[in-house]
Amino acid sequence: MSIVESSPRRTVGRFPRRTRELIVRYAILTGVLAISIGPLLWQLSSSLKGPGEALFGTEATLLPQDPSLAAYATVFEQVPMALYIRNSLIMCLLTVASQVVFPTLAGYMLSRRQWRGRRVFYWLLIVSMMFPFESIMVSLYLQIRDLGLVNSFVGVWLPGAIAAVNVLIMRATFAAVPDEVEEAAMLDGAGEWRRFVRIYLPAARGSLVVVVINSFIAAWDDFLWPFIVLRSEELYTLSLGLARLSASSLSFDPRVLMAGSVIAIVPIMVLFIVLQKHFFKGVESGAIK
Amino acid sequence: MTTPVTSRRAVARAASPPARRRRSRGGATSGAALHRPWWVPLLWTAPAVAVIVGFGIFPFVNTVVLSFTDARPLGGGGSWVGWENYARLLTDSDFWLATRNSIFYAVVAVPLLVVLPLVLAQLVVNRIPGIGFFRTAFYAPVVASMVAVALVWQSLLSERGPVNSALQQFGLISSPIPFLSDTTLLLLSAIALTVWKGLGWYMIFYLAALANVPRELYEAAELDGAGPVRRFLHITVPGVRLTMLLIAIMSGIGSLRVFTEIYVLGGATGGLGGQARTLPFYIRDTALDPIAGNAGYGAAVSVALFLLTVGLAVLSHRFGSEKEEA
Incomplete structure (x- = not known):
């Protein structure tokens, strides 16, 4: 400037x-x-x-x-692209839903209410963030195996269903809501759930957009974990399908390979471009700080 | 488990300053009294607690325990073997190769990811016409799926790909550079991909940090006749030093977690004969192969990977505070 x-x-x-x-x-x-x-x-x-x-x-x-558009026709004919896209969308919707609902509830309780166990919960969140996924994935796989969830969407979704960082983002967001707003609502006799839905959720819109975008991208992009958990091709997400495509004989025509990867990138680009105004605003207002 | 989310774990940890923590603790005056009924907060937080403990904390404890057993990925095994797995680590040349590759990855990628996004942020921080377009475009690789862009890079860097043919056209090289078959070049290509995809992500952190650097400093420096380079070195860099430290730690941990780049660029084996495998790659290969896999040994490698991330964070921190004193 x-x-x-x-x-x-x-x-x-x-x-x-x-x-x-x-x-x-x-x-x-x-x-x-x-x-x-x-x-x-x-x-x-x-x-x-x-x-x-x-x-x-x-x-x-x-x-x-x-x-x-021949390459696109080939890729849809030779590879179950539509199925991969559907599977990726299912994973994304599951993840976005759980990443919006549960961190919001937990973040609210963590920042606005006093209760026994609150500080313990906070430290559990912090400690859990110290372990990179790759250093615990062996145990995660055995856990998923023992739960009988190998080769299922739930097995892919569950370990990453609620990210500690999103709880912390929501906690910081709710902590910034002025007390007076809520006190006014209390005088009106609104119950806790009503206040949460009518006052806190709208105030958190910016952070929620960031959480939605980040979890959608993460689920869409994820490779190693679904690669470990999923066995049958009917459950493959786009990332897995693409890796498979690149290892197949179809990859001898780079046009087809590029068409496949365009298909994997476009939906997420569209989502991002639609929401990017809110995203950069959310970032600037400190959602990731 | 989702890659960006976990890579962002370090962010919130380092980025939640004690001041904010304290403020929020005392800030909610309405929360001064214990919530009633007492079980409502537990109900609201139960799903988060269950997932965080069950799939965030327990797995680490379990990994340490597993590393002293011979558990198998398909079940069975699991009897106590003492330090055997760790003894095997010491003489396992594949493990040391993977460790070396991972460290090499971090050593090359971290400086690039600390410096380049800052330059980028400085370029787009001012609201000149069209800057929104540039910001969005620079962020595009972050949004694109890793497997998809890795496939693009694979084509770009192949023997007959545009990069090699352009270099040949300009007469810079006579025969194609084996970007994807030579182990070192493969690692460097993967690093380039990681850096390319990470630029926009870290740029966002710098943009947030740059907003806190007082504008007057730039004006004063300009009046003193300082050019863009000097303003960058003497105002921008000191102003965002803490963010640089944060990004060093984040990108360092990110580098130690690399799997997909090597898998797509170097093939399912991880480069020729697995020579370019990183630690996560090696963990997957040793622990989770359904037939030959040894989860106990893989857990020992996992503990080594964890210790490496801790070491890297400590090192960055030490390096960061030394700079502060200087």
Whole structure:
């Protein structure tokens, strides 16, 4: 802001210093842009190229000369893509639901109410965050096995159903609600559940958006754990299906592979772009701080 | 279990300052008296407590116990073997190779992930026209699925892929660089992918931190004739030092957790003959293979991985506070 506005008169060369800085800034931004979304654009372009077009080498063009959806047709015909998408969506909905409901309830009790066991719960949350998933996955697998949940959606969902970090996010969010608001509602005679739903939940909208996006992305993206738990292909999520696709003979045509990965990226990009305004707002208002 | 969520675990831990904790404890005046009836809070929190304890804390204790047994992934085994698994670790060259790979990963990735996102954040912190577009675009790789983008990178870096053909076209190389078949290059390619996908994520943390660096400092420095580079080094960097430490720890732990990048870029074996396997990769291979798997031994490797993450956090912290004194 300030760098752009308050302009010292000093000029070097043709432009005032601040204009030059701005030009350099945009140049760098564009360069970084090429690196950050270049691979994604290349992927999209390759997936749309016709069968006769070169993907690699000197003849390869930036944009498809003979655009075709053939690769997408192939991927849906040869691989149960629709099934993978359905499975991924089920995993995402399960995870988002549990990550919204339970951390909200727990975060509320943790920040707004006094009860025996509150501090113990808080420390359990903190301690649980010290263990990286990969260092406990052997035990998690044996636990899931003993519960008879190997090769099931519940087995994939359960260990990550409620993340401690989301409880802490909701706790911080509710702690920031001014006491007066609730006191007013209490005078109106609203019960606890009513106050929670009518006052606290709306106040937490920004954080909830962050929680929804993060858990959706996490569940959609997850690879190692479903890879360990799921055995039969009918239960595969998109990530697993894609890895399988890349190991199959279909991967000899990169167009097909790129079409498959576009399908895996687009839904989540759409979700993110739709919600991104709230997301960056939520982040700025301190939801992840 | 979900990757970004767990990788964010460290965030909340480091990012919940004692001040806020204290404030919230005393802040809710309406909560000064114990909640009545007493069982309502327990009811509301029960699902969270159950999952956090059952799948967050118990598994660690269980892992330590398992590491002294010969438990099998399909059931059976599980008798006490004492320190045998740990003794085996010491002479297991595959374990040491995986450890070396994981440490190499962290050593290369952490500095990049501490510095580059900060530069990026500095570039997009000011509200110049179009900045919203740039911010969103820089965040796009974070949102994209890892397996999908790893497949894209695999194509980009293949022998005939655009990167090699571009380098050849400009006459920089005569034969293609074996990005995905040479073990070291494979690790470096995976690191590049990790860094590329992590840039936007860590940029967000820096953006939040930069909002707290007083604007006047920049104005004053500018009046003194300090250029962008000097302003960056003398105002931005000191202003976000704590965030840098936090990101060093987060990205370090993230590096030790890498599996998917190697699996997709290097193939199911983890590079030629498993030479590029990281510790999580090795844990999966040793512990969870249905036939040859040894969960007890895998648990011992898991404990080693845990100790490595602790060591890394302590090291970053020490390094961070030394810088503070200097």
